[in-house]
Amino acid sequence: MIINPLDNVEIREDGHKYALRDIAEGENIIKYGMPIGHATCPIKQGEHVHVHNVKTNLGDVLEYKYEPDFKEVEKKPAPMIKAFRHPDGRIGIRNDIWVIPLVGCVNRLAERLAQSCGGLSLQHPYGCSQMGKDHETTCNMLAAFCRHPNAGGVLVVSLGCENNTLESFKGRLGLAPEDRDGAKIGLNIRFLKAQDPGDEYERGLELIKELETARPVERVDVPVSELVVGLKCGGSDGFSGLTANPLVGRFSDWLAARGGSTILTEVPEMFGAETLLMKRCRTRNIFDKCVKMINDFKDYYTSHNQVCYENPSPGNKAGGITTLEDKSLGCVQKGGSSPVEDVLLYGDHVKAHGLSLMTGPGNDLVASTVLAAAGAHLILFTTGRGTPFGCVIPTMKVATNDRLAAAKPNWIDWNAMSSPDVEEFAAKVMRVASGEEKAKNEINGAQGIAIFKDGVTL
Secondary structure, three states: OOOOOOOEEEOOOOEEEEEEEOOOOEEEEEEOOOOEEEEEOOEEEOOOEEOOOEEEOOOOOOOOOOOOOOOOOOOOOOOOOEEEEEEOOEEEOOOOOEEEOOOOHHHHHHHHHHHHOOOOEOOOOOOOOHHHHHHHHHHHHHHHHOOOEEEEEEEEOOOOOOOOHHHHHHHHOOOOOOOEEEHHHEEEEEEEEOOOOOHHHHHHHHEEEEEEEEEEEEEOEEEHHOEEEEEEEEOOOOOOOOHHHHHHHHHHHHHOOOOOOEOOOOOOHHHOOOOEEEEEEEEHHHHHHHHHHHHHHHHHHHHHOOOOOOOOHHHHHOOOOHHHEEEEHHHHHHOOOOOEEEEEEEOOOOOEEEEEEEOOOOHHHHHHHHHOOOOOOEEEEEEEEOOOOOOOOOOOEEEEHHHHHHHHOOOOOEEEEOOOOOHHOOOOOOOHHHHOOOOOHHHHOEEOOOOOOOOOOO
16 A cells, blocks of 8 residues: 555555665655655665664754645534533533542542442542642642533542642632532532541442432433544554544544534654644644644653654554654544644643644553543544553544454444444444443443653652
8 A cells, every 4th residue: 555656665464664666775764745764774675664774853852834734624514412411511421420539548439439329430649749740730630520521420539638638629629628519610529538537438428429419410412513522542553544543533624524622632643743733723823832832842851861752662663653753644643634723731621623732642541631631522542453441531442453353342442444434433423422332441441540740759
């Protein structure tokens, strides 16, 4: 398969690259019509082109020029999905009770309480022994999950002596320390401090009963324009940029045309393909934010004395991905072709309709968590190698190849190689959003969060 007429490599059935002609030492390897690295030695026509004879072209921070090149989205009528409407107008596609521990010390208590009502426990190891930015990140992320519309009700569980005190956390939500619920801010939320006298588990059960009584009762018709979808890939292979990522990109455009919102993160997996996204930034201000997002993440690497291009994992390489540029040019296809409407910082909440870019790492758990915290109702997660991981929101796995889809039907929600039609795929997404079907991660109980950490632990 030749992806682009400019390419000097072809893709074969194993997902790997082979030279279409003789390639000289130092000459760029062209895939997707763009360089993915350069030859480290002469490569003969028909030879395997991979890590043994290719090296990345990536380096440090770059300067970019705003050269907008995008097409306006042709607006389409928005079909209806079934969702839960909250009193403040938000829509949720699930109605679970979420139990959120403020510190890792009460994870087991939170898990027991969630199990008692078939809810979800958002366990994590933080909330204490953190300083500065890390502490702020943890607190802000947990506050964002307290507001997540997929939660019909939220029980916040504190130990009582952690840095992330219950009183200060209430302040992040706009509540006073003495408030026992979230009535004045429109949230169905309750608070439990485990060190208070009495049986903390029994008290938690009482609070959960209150939450269950107050959560939305039934689904109602809402336009798909209110749906927010996160875009993620993990365990990528040589087919990711040929099947699953382009399908998800077509869906992103499909949803944008109907007024919905998508979020693309994994900044390190934009390196080498970032100019494609920058050309699609609607305004100079959005472009400037995109440049800052890219260069700040490169600075993050160099501040830890790391290079920015050591990304493809052993599994990626085994699947045919050679360099970070190779991976990135496939990765960004999840964002489709519609204009970039906003660039969000880590912990921001999505505001724009259409495609937004978001600061976040490539790590599957952390990146999925930041998408959920930004307000995504579900995640479309493409994979060529397969993974059972799931975030606290529905995490639909889209296989890049027939082999994976056949081998792991208990993980995979859609096979993009055999079913590339975007209308059929959109219908599947709407069924999951409407609660007619569950994502495989929900069926398997693979639902959790992981919060980004950059500093010391006390």
